[in-house]
Amino acid sequence: MDIRIDLPGLHLKNPIMPASGCFGFGKEFAQFYDLSDLGAVIIKAATGEKRFGNPTPRVAETSSGMLNAIGLQNPGVDSIIEIEIPFMKGYDVPIIANVAGSTVEEYVQVAEKISDHVDAIELNISCPNVKEGGVQFGTDSSLAEEVTRLVKEVSSVQVYVKLSPNVTDIVAMAKAVEAGGADGLSMVNTLTGMRIDPATRKPIIANGTGGLSGPAIKPVAIRMIHQVYQAVDLPIIGMGGIETTDDIIEYLLAGASAVAVGSANFKNPLICKELIDELPDALEKYGFSSLEEAIGGAHDEKTPSSLFRT
Amino acid sequence: MDIRIDLPGLHLKNPIMPASGCFGFGKEFAQFYDLSDLGAVIIKAATGEKRFGNPTPRVAETSSGMLNAIGLQNPGVDSIIEIEIPFMKGYDVPIIANVAGSTVEEYVQVAEKISDHVDAIELNISCPNVKEGGVQFGTDSSLAEEVTRLVKEVSSVQVYVKLSPNVTDIVAMAKAVEAGGADGLSMVNTLTGMRIDPATRKPIIANGTGGLSGPAIKPVAIRMIHQVYQAVDLPIIGMGGIETTDDIIEYLLAGASAVAVGSANFKNPLICKELIDELPDALEKYGFSSLEEAIGGAHDEKTPSSLFRT
Amino acid sequence: MKVIEHKSIARDTYQLILKGDLIEEVDEPGKFVHIQINPEFFLRRPVSIADVDFHEQTLTLLYKVMGKGTDALTEKRVGDQLDVLGPGGRGFPVASLESKHALIIGGGIGVPPLYYLAKNLVERGIKVTSVLGFRSEADVFYEDEFRELGEVTVVTNDGSYGEKGLVTDVLPNLEPTIDTYFSCGPGVMLKAVTEHLPHLPGYISMEERMGCGIGACFACVVPTPDMDEKGYRRICCDGPVFKAEEVVL
Amino acid sequence: MKVIEHKSIARDTYQLILKGDLIEEVDEPGKFVHIQINPEFFLRRPVSIADVDFHEQTLTLLYKVMGKGTDALTEKRVGDQLDVLGPGGRGFPVASLESKHALIIGGGIGVPPLYYLAKNLVERGIKVTSVLGFRSEADVFYEDEFRELGEVTVVTNDGSYGEKGLVTDVLPNLEPTIDTYFSCGPGVMLKAVTEHLPHLPGYISMEERMGCGIGACFACVVPTPDMDEKGYRRICCDGPVFKAEEVVL
Numbered sequence A, B: 001m002d003i004r005i006d007l008p009g010l011h012l013k014n015p016i017m018p019a020s021g022c023f024g025f026g027k028e029f030a031q032f033y034d035l036s037d038l039g040a041v042i043i044k045a046a047t048g049e050k051r052f053g054n055p056t057p058r059v060a061e062t063s064s065g066m067l068n069a070i071g072l073q074n075p076g077v078d079s080i081i082e083i084e085i086p087f088m089k090g091y092d093v094p095i096i097a098n099v100a101g102s103t104v105e106e107y108v109q110v111a112e113k114i115s116d117h118v119d120a121i122e123l124n125i126s127c128p129n130v131k132e133g134g135v136q137f138g139t140d141s142s143l144a145e146e147v148t149r150l151v152k153e154v155s156s157v158q159v160y161v162k163l164s165p166n167v168t169d170i171v172a173m174a175k176a177v178e179a180g181g182a183d184g185l186s187m188v189n190t191l192t193g194m195r196i197d198p199a200t201r202k203p204i205i206a207n208g209t210g211g212l213s214g215p216a217i218k219p220v221a222i223r224m225i226h227q228v229y230q231a232v233d234l235p236i237i238g239m240g241g242i243e244t245t246d247d248i249i250e251y252l253l254a255g256a257s258a259v260a261v262g263s264a265n266f267k268n269p270l271i272c273k274e275l276i277d278e279l280p281d282a283l284e285k286y287g288f289s290s291l292e293e294a295i296g297g298a299h300d301e302k303t304p305s306s307l308f309r310t
Numbered sequence C, D: 001m002k003v004i005e006h007k008s009i010a011r012d013t014y015q016l017i018l019k020g021d022l023i024e025e026v027d028e029p030g031k032f033v034h035i036q037i038n039p040e041f042f043l044r045r046p047v048s049i050a051d052v053d054f055h056e057q058t059l060t061l062l063y064k065v066m067g068k069g070t071d072a073l074t075e076k077r078v079g080d081q082l083d084v085l086g087p088g089g090r091g092f093p094v095a096s097l098e099s100k101h102a103l104i105i106g107g108g109i110g111v112p113p114l115y116y117l118a119k120n121l122v123e124r125g126i127k128v129t130s131v132l133g134f135r136s137e138a139d140v141f142y143e144d145e146f147r148e149l150g151e152v153t154v155v156t157n158d159g160s161y162g163e164k165g166l167v168t169d170v171l172p173n174l175e176p177t178i179d180t181y182f183s184c185g186p187g188v189m190l191k192a193v194t195e196h197l198p199h200l201p202g203y204i205s206m207e208e209r210m211g212c213g214i215g216a217c218f219a220c221v222v223p224t225p226d227m228d229e230k231g232y233r234r235i236c237c238d239g240p241v242f243k244a245e246e247v248v249l
């Protein structure tokens, strides 16, 4: 089965890509498989200047998931353009730059610089792990709209806005960034969480809170994509806890046109490659004749499911 | 170790109680152990009239959790007062009534009727599984404040308001119900989620969305309690994914004064009893000399934890 | 409970024999156990009791791989312990039956509870005629076991074995002495069966996704006809066996 | 990899021998493997390679039960398969060392990687003196194995075995011929050790909670002194072994 898919500004060989922050700038995974096999690569967040990020511990395990508070550690946008992106360009794969910042100006500056070197931008207005910027842009719809509009103005490539699930009304956020001119959505970033160690009596993560990822959050992500798909007319890159082709099909049915795999790369560095290889058969097994048939498929029939045994 | 704890209007033998909707009206669990051993019992939601609830399937399994959309099925407040509460009164255990409704009037009516027959009210402004009422009271702070105030006016017992985690700003919600006169908080209800079956292409739960409970949501609940404990001066009953005494201690450290165990009762009907028996030793193991020492303990020291190996 | 025997008996279908005191409480056919397959699964899986051997202290489960949980169950080896809750629910009221000739209609993995039922009926001197429906030849199981208890008609959807069609296709050919029927299978089948046999008293065993499995969570309700005061039944504790007219299919 | 041997060697401490081709890539001591203990755990657990037998195609891990993951690891039986990624990281640069007499300082469960290091050093004709610190007598392991490679001082915090105190308490007594030190243990111990031996070149092996274990997620960073351009090192791929002055403890 043909699993190519076109999204605004992106021609994907397949709908599967690694999620930002879970794949660095590709180098480490290039030891495991050919990055050209991927649908795209979403690289680690870029900020205006180099950032060291948060103190350690930065990760903690949770039930069916993990918390992280890396704090946007990255070498800064100039260094990414000079050193990291050229490495990625050695592969035949679209590059999506994850753009972050503490101020609107920083977002705009980073987007302007990096957009000439990549195929699309993922505007990260949803990072819960930095004290300034990040998540507040993702939880206030007028801020979200504004930063989207300003980044769109300067970007030479299409802009996908990455939404935070830590909101009361995800549809309002999606509509705001649509109004701001977003070309697509990326859903979702991590849910803010905390773990406390009974022995030390303190949060395990030095930052206190961290972002929850993994299968634990999948039902929330699926619900939000299902809601947003009905309300806005933008393509969605779905993510949150993807580990199997069944998970991918669930995201497609909810309304995602492509998916990103995040923390599962830590369990199995080959996961993206394996899922790409398995997806056509998986779609066929469930009777899909094309990838498009799956996208938004849960919205086609309205009757509730019921149990049959045979 | 003495694990008794006093909360407004409640003298608890221990800080452990079953969560609303996961324990019916106690009858089924009375076959497994003596309900008088419990800290309290939070009974199933009561509404003004009998409700059948949602179509089935009403539950779906998720990674480290489950979705439910029971839809507040209950025999109605009068029948609960006549038939269910008298059964519970046969035990020496405080009864907390979970009060739900579609309108402010219904909340007030139910609270007024039931408060004379129970030891406290848990005001459920956070049920995500009914089309009307429920969650919107829990996501709009002025509605939350209003319904709290009106229920407080008619209730003859203390009112704990059960908060929804499906909000951008949990602290604002907590402050709103504090302003409305709440005597305590119950945190948290379920996160709204969805699962889609790749075979049927439709949501597994007939209602579409359901409430996510279980260990998957624990990091979110812990984070919210940690935030709210710092911001408001109300005792908190913590819940979400509790399965072990370590989980309970984590909730206490975050700021809960007591805890409720929900869906874990389905895995192991003896869980509450077992946790009550194990808690004193567990607290001692971690060097606590009293239950009080654990409550809010994560807020006492501000230095980040770090790893030591011995 | 301890795994005593575990083998495949048909396509994706397994027979699992478990030992433990829980069996003492199996007082009628049609009850189920609630299985914690392993810690990876948040919910237990309900499986009907297909047979009981009080002498050996064992019970038999027959299950089909339908998803991840039942798939993981196949990995249990003889000697392993399995976390089993039960027996749950109300079964077939064999003790109070007024029947001389019972018709048993099973569909696919709905067949298991009917086997222990049939054994009980025969023990009580009730004649048993069975109709067992399966998708295809490879899915057929327990035909011989049922044949020891009475006459059996096997029906397969594709005609690869026995009669071709649905269980309801052979109902018109059955003996007129039949005075009660018992059925378990897919919802659509139960509906068709009750509609075909409106003149006979019937008992059906239902299934639904469960939370607690003991009556506390209201996950497993089925609506009742309008005149019923309560308006619902819980499959896990009021059922899984109901009188055909007691619930709305 | 396949479990070949698994036994307790001290309080809560186990020796696990695994077989598989992964060992071909263990080119220096100090590397680690990243273990998926079972599907219940979302993250892998890093464990140092304590020994390698290229002939038998096995590697030895020594681990202590510190939480749920290591506790679950104890349940693996001989013959079981274990999902192991690695070998990861950069180890001790034995090939390029200019040393005649090495001091090894291990604390608790930091001892394991130092054993394979010590074997390598001795093979290269370097004299090895070891100081091994443990909490108490019951925690001591691999003393004899180290003694075969050179002089060993065991220190216990409570004095129940060997010298009483901390590893740093015995450092002043050591021979002056020592020209390099190698240390692994708790962060506080590493800090104390480097402060005690500022005049000697030293290598330390560090640990931190990991996400990916391969350098992609930046969970495991440690800051570097101010003059360093990059500002950080990743323990999983730039380390776990660093020159003592390369990182800020």
Ligand SMILES: Cc1cc2nc3c(=O)[nH]c(=O)nc-3n(C[C@H](O)[C@H](O)[C@H](O)COP(=O)(O)OP(=O)(O)OC[C@H]3O[C@@H](n4cnc5c(N)ncnc54)[C@H](O)[C@@H]3O)c2cc1C
Pocket (backbone or CB within 6 Å): A307, A308, A309, B060, B061, C032, C043, C044, C045, C046, C047, C048, C049, C062, C063, C064, C065, C066, C067, C068, C069, C070, C071, C109, C112, C113, C206, C207, C208, C209, C210, C240
């Ligand atoms: C009273 C009762 C008796 C049963 N007896 C038998 C039996 O004897 N043999 C047999 O093979 N099967 C029986 N079933 C069906 C069996 O419970 C399901 O096939 C099984 O739960 C599927 O689990 P899974 O993990 O493989 O599937 P998944 O689809 O992965 O399961 C996901 C969730 O849905 C639930 N679920 C899925 N299908 C069903 C279903 N048909 N009924 C109830 N819950 C379901 C699961 O329990 C689980 O919680 C019975 C069900 C009930 C309610």
Ligand SMILES: Cc1cc2nc3c(=O)[nH]c(=O)nc-3n(C[C@H](O)[C@H](O)[C@H](O)COP(=O)(O)OP(=O)(O)OC[C@H]3O[C@@H](n4cnc5c(N)ncnc54)[C@H](O)[C@@H]3O)c2cc1C
Pocket (backbone or CB within 6 Å): A060, A061, B307, B308, B309, D032, D043, D044, D045, D046, D047, D048, D049, D062, D063, D064, D065, D066, D067, D068, D069, D070, D071, D109, D112, D113, D206, D207, D208, D209, D210, D240
């Ligand atoms: C490079 C390296 C080499 C190591 N070598 C050994 C060894 O040879 N023998 C040994 O016994 N231990 C070793 N450790 C420590 C070992 O990884 C932890 O003790 C183990 O991960 C604890 O897991 P747990 O599930 O039992 O504890 P939990 O506290 O339940 O683990 C929760 C999470 O925290 C992580 N974590 C907890 N403690 C540590 C720690 N000290 N270091 C890193 N992650 C941690 C776990 O990996 C897991 O993700 C090493 C650690 C590192 C980084």
Ligand SMILES: Cc1cc2nc3c(=O)[nH]c(=O)nc-3n(C[C@H](O)[C@H](O)[C@H](O)COP(=O)(O)O)c2cc1C
Pocket (backbone or CB within 6 Å): A019, A020, A021, A022, A044, A045, A068, A070, A072, A098, A124, A127, A162, A188, A189, A190, A212, A213, A214, A215, A217, A239, A240, A241, A242, A260, A261, A262, A263, A264, D211, D217
């Ligand atoms: C260690 C780690 C680092 C991350 N860093 C970023 C980041 O820099 N920018 C971003 O937009 N999302 C970041 N994320 C979020 C992921 O891209 C993804 O949205 C989230 O983890 C959910 O997907 P998953 O459950 O598959 O991991 C990070 C996630 C993890 C686990």
Ligand SMILES: Cc1cc2nc3c(=O)[nH]c(=O)nc-3n(C[C@H](O)[C@H](O)[C@H](O)COP(=O)(O)O)c2cc1C
Pocket (backbone or CB within 6 Å): B019, B020, B021, B022, B044, B045, B068, B070, B072, B098, B124, B127, B162, B188, B189, B190, B212, B213, B214, B215, B217, B239, B240, B241, B242, B260, B261, B262, B263, B264, C211, C217
């Ligand atoms: C089946 C089910 C029914 C529930 N019904 C109610 C309810 O009626 N009222 C309410 O306030 N919360 C209800 N809850 C939410 C629980 O009380 C609890 O807040 C939530 O499940 C989180 O706890 P847990 O993870 O321990 O289950 C229900 C939860 C479940 C799983």
Ligand code: FES
Pocket (backbone or CB within 6 Å): C209, C210, C211, C212, C213, C214, C215, C216, C217, C218, C219, C220, C221, C234, C235, C236, C237
């Ligand atoms: S499964 Fe809980 S009431 Fe039936």
Ligand code: FES
Pocket (backbone or CB within 6 Å): D209, D210, D211, D212, D213, D214, D215, D216, D217, D218, D219, D220, D221, D234, D235, D236, D237
């Ligand atoms: S653990 Fe991911 S970079 Fe080291």
